[in-house]
Amino acid sequence: MKKKPQRRWLFGLLAILFVGILGLTRGQAQAADNAPNPIGNLDAHQILTIYNGVGGPALDTGSTVQPGQRVTVNTITTINGYSWLDLGDNRWITFDPSFNPTYESKIWTPTPITIYQGFGDTRTKTSDSIAAGTGSVVTAYVDWNGSAWYQVGKDRWASTAGQYNPTQNNQTLQLSFTTTVYTGTGAKRQATDKTLPALSKVAYTKTLVEGNTTWYNIGGDDWVTSDPAYNPGFQQYVYVPNAVPIWTNYTADRTKTTQTVSGNSTQVLQGTAWFNNVKWYKIGVNQWITLDSATNNADSHQPTPPSVTKHVVTLLADTKVFTAPDATGTDTGRTLKSGTQWQYFNSRTVNGVTWYNLGGAQWVTNAQDTSGWTKKKDTIQFPILMYHELGSNQPNNTWFVPENEFAWQMQWLRNNGYYFLNTQEAYTVLTTNQAPSDKLVWLTMDDGYESWFTKGLPIIQQYGVNGTMFLITNTGTLTRQQAEIMKEKGMDIESHTLNHFHLSQLPDYQQKQEMLGTKEYLDRTYHQNTTAIAYPYGDYSETTEKEAAASGYTMALRIHGGLASIDNGIYSLNRVKVSPGLTVDQFQYLVENGKDEDSSGAIVGPPVQK
Structure with a gap:
């Protein structure tokens, strides 16, 4: 009987505990119901510091959001003109530059881009925009719910996504050469007597792809294309290093004539063809030449067998x-x-x-x-020549080389037996110590100027020059079409970074962004594997070299006097500037020694012409 009060006390305690647990569970459920629903996902492209609280009183937690990291955002609020994003548990990030490690990039756009106040669902459209063909400094860059957004002012944002920008009814095509206007499509297409001038722009309303050629409708039934095959206004050349005979045709029934084309000459090209793995060039009516020595030495009445050269x-x-x-x-x-x-x-x-x-x-x-290449005993050295803008309209700018000087320099190199390396050949020479010739030169051109196409390409074709263009992907006046044509004519396309910043002054992640970003763009745009990078201003550090290797580059060029060799280091190859006004003797000294006669070594690169 004495145990009953104890049982009542025990049952009472259990009841209290049950009610407490039930209340706690309901409280947790209610708290969960009251928790804010996430409004979006953000992918960072820079380091963002995480704070407790917002604005001036905010406390640095010591944690960060890293480039490439995704976070869930609950709310967005504005403090002192900048967006603050709630990550939960009083953890906040902001795009106010004063609250984060320094970040600066650039955006360039071929079409107008609308500027918004804020981004995401809280944005409001402004009357401002980034004009077509221009760019803007970027102080923050994120992906918000799958769309890229760039901060281009105090909480002023722009996106390249089409849904946030005006519809382009009329797009513009940049014409690189005199362009023929056609009517009709497919088998009904006919050339008209109308042409559009070189370097002009024309609006088009739609495109049509036939085979490998893209056609642009410029109104009514008028069409144009940037394919050189349909435009006689684009003159192509073939460089002939040694004397060759002229043939009546390129097929098996061809006959060798008594006429020849002299060596070290340039012929206007009217067409090309392949036969038995030999390339032929049409230079006139019933006039064909080939640079294949086995074919030219063969009996004119016998079909040329495939080459048996090893x-x-x-x-x-x-x-x-x-x-x-x-x-x-x-x-x-x-x-x-x-x-x-x-x-x-x-x-x-x-x-x-x-x-x-x-x-x-x-x-x-x-x-x-490497057929015909020779293994060398001593370490191979060769000059890497660096050019920028071609033209004579900047007499006080030492980064401009007049086109007539560029022409005689290419002719001098060709006449003196120099072999023009392309990018992969240069890498092979450096890493295997084999060479196709005793005299080597690597021609390089920086930044991406239209003058390379308008003034340089005719000279490049005339003297059969190969080389490399190092492009800045977020600036430059050379169009994609012009770059593609130059690539077809022997000028490789390689990297000069996204924005031409001093790489050694950037944090590690931004150095990688500058180098990896441009490699990915060039690989995708020009269907290639980009393997070389020229450091902007020749500026780099040990970290830069490591990031270049991690980004997939196999070699890198600096600006420094001296001939290039593997002894420089594969990620710090010597490269020398070609200045305007050189005499023949001065140019020869530069080529043979990799520096000017009065040069002390390092050279600071030029500012980029915007």
């Missing part, structure tokens, strides 16, 4: 062997070592990548054709 390829990296040079190919499980040489029987280019057939179903890439 072709050799040098691997530039440890390389897997595949069964085919495209998506149908599979890994054979066999890997060949970097630097080894193999005979190959034919080659094929797929999506901008050259593959070499080692026999049967054996294909490799990451290689350079």
